[in-house]
Amino acid sequence: MKVLDLFSGIGGFSLGLERAGMETVAFCEYDDKARQVLKKHWPDVPQYHDVRTLTREQLENDGIGSIRLICGGYPCQPFSTAGRRKGEDDDRHLWPELFRLVQEIRPTWVLCENVAGHITMGLDSVLADLEREGYACQPLVIPACAVGAYHRRDRVWILAYADNSHGKRGWVSSGVREEQPNFDSGGASRNACEVLANADCGRQQGPGQYVESFNPEEGREEKASHAVASSELGVWLPEPNVGRVAHGVPGRVDRLKQLGNAVVPQVVEMIGRAIMEAEKNVSP
DSSP states (O other): OEEEEESOTTTHHHHHHHHTTOEEEEEEOOOHHHHHHHHHHOTTSOEESOTTTOOHHHHHHTTOOOOOEEEEOOOOTTTOTTSOOOGGGSTTOOHHHHHHHHHHHOOSEEEEEEEGGGGGTTHHHHHHHHHHTTOEEEEEEOOGGGGTOSSOOOEEEEEEEOOOTTSOSSSOOOSOOSSOOOTTTTSHHHHHHHHHHOTTSOEEEETTEEEOOOOTTSOHHHHHHHHHHHHHTTOOOSSOOOGGGGSSHHHHHHHHHHHHHSOOHHHHHHHHHHHHHHHHTSOO
């Protein structure tokens, strides 16, 4: 599945989705420091600088087509409880630009992320925009601790699906479809949510490896021991070691900013695997 990664940051979305079996075909990121990180880890993936100027035509001219999924954590400042919450009046309100690209490209799937404060400001408008374009939407609040992290970090994830089985996948004309999929129809969107809702399934931390969830009753020493043991086994820990960010003030500021703005890749991988599983149940 081909992915267009918008508001890419340091690649948390792509890291998780690629572990789920998808392929990122283009990034769009405004911050120069973050773009350097993307270039290091994805040297062959084209980058675009400004979502406000990116268009379907430009992507097509560059040979990038058949995008099945658009993902992006659009700026949270308009909705965050840590800010002034200006909403649509904030000049960093860039959901309309992401939505414009959804209208132009018409991907089968849309996956977005934002702060929990978005639930009480702006989320209804986002869902209404997507549903007006024929997407079935499901907002999900998934915290970092759901994948074993030691902190909560609530985030709202917006999963949207458009049934393109009656037309060409990838580039298709915009407009509301006559048959809009919904989560009661038994389609791919419902399948994806059923997978996500299955709390009893294993949590994959690396290729072919599963570990048990962290026990909240464990003491600090037991948790630390568990983390060390997981690291020695080569599994993918839920929390990165951020100790290295202390080397030099400029580097520390840049790295802390990038990590703070990043999504938790393990959550993205979980959603990505649910999408891939749902795709198996959809007739071509």
